[in-house]
Amino acid sequence: MNDSIFFYALLTATFLFAGMVKGVTGMGLPTVAMGLLGMVMPPSIAASILLVPSFVTNVWQLFSGGAIGGLVRRLWPMLVVIVLGTVGGSTLLVRIDPTWSGFALGSALIVYALYALFAPALSIPRSLEKWLSPVVGLITGVVTGATGVFVMPAVPYLGALGLEKDELVQALGLSFTVSTIALALGLLANGAFRLNQLGLSSLSVLPALLGMWLGSLIRAHISPKRFRQCFLIFLVVLGVELASRPFL
Structure with missing residues (x-):
């Protein structure tokens, strides 16, 4: 019983915090969720749990403006290959020893x-x-499939395309949505996504959305730049912890 309470409390706190980061910075939910959940469970299970909240919050972000059609036409070569790379790379996430997949995630x-x-x-x-x-x-697809993290190198690449602010937010939402769907397909193909994980994943949507709302309130009162710097330093610390595990 105590283990169950701890698990659900951890799940709620993880997606509340991850949603808050996304609400302030426009990204980071899968990254934070994978990093925190990867400390207490195999990354393949963590990736399965983050699928539904990641999909819901990224679709919300995707439809925040009216540039979807133009972005799809411009970015479809990247999106198609993300799917192929993620489905192929997810074999690594499922079959490699969790300690070493945690090393890759870190x-x-x-x-x-x-x-x-x-x-x-x-x-x-x-x-x-x-x-x-x-x-x-x-590259993004293989990294996504192997680690469950969607950001590299798609995020800096999209940021370098000269998109307007709102277009960039939608482009990130589009890339993350496609990556989430591709990761789900990869996990299904490798037998790593089960019905009970879908239930846990669905339960995580509410704290993620609540976190996004809180993040939007925080964004109005603090510097997004300062918050982003603290968030990135937190990711370095978290990554070092995960990456050092095989050597301890």
């Missing part, structure tokens, strides 16, 4: 956080997108 968190903290802003000419988008999609 490494992905560290790389993303350090890049976001220190890398200079990039700008990619429109002429390079035709061949660069599939490459970014493939």
Whole structure:
């Protein structure tokens, strides 16, 4: 009984905090959820639990504006390859020893956080997108499939395309939504997504949405830049903990 109470309390707190991060920064729910849940369970199970709240919150973000059609036409080469890479890469998440998949997850968190903290802003000419988008999609898909984290290198790539602020928010929502669906397909194909996990995943939607609402209130009172810096430092610490486990 005590273990069950602890588990549901952890699940609620994780998605409340992850939703709050997303409400303030516009991203981060799967990253935070995978990082925290990956500390107490195999990453493949954590990835299964985050599917429904990730899908719901990202669809909400995707339909926050009217640029969907243009973004799909522009980004479809990346999106198609994300699906292929994620479905293929999910075999690694399911079949590799959880300690080492946790190492991969921790490494992905560290790389993303350090890049976001220190890398200079990039700008990619429109002429390079035709061949660069599939490459970014493939790498993002494999990383997503292997770790359950959707961010690298799609997030910095989208940020370098010169999109307007609202378009960028929608583009992130589009990329994350496609990645979530592809991850679900990959987990199903590998027998790693079960009915009881769907129930847990659905229960996590409410704290995630509540967190997003709280995050939107916080965003009005603090600097999003400062919050983002604290969030990224937190990801580095979390990533180091996960990545160091095989060596302890």
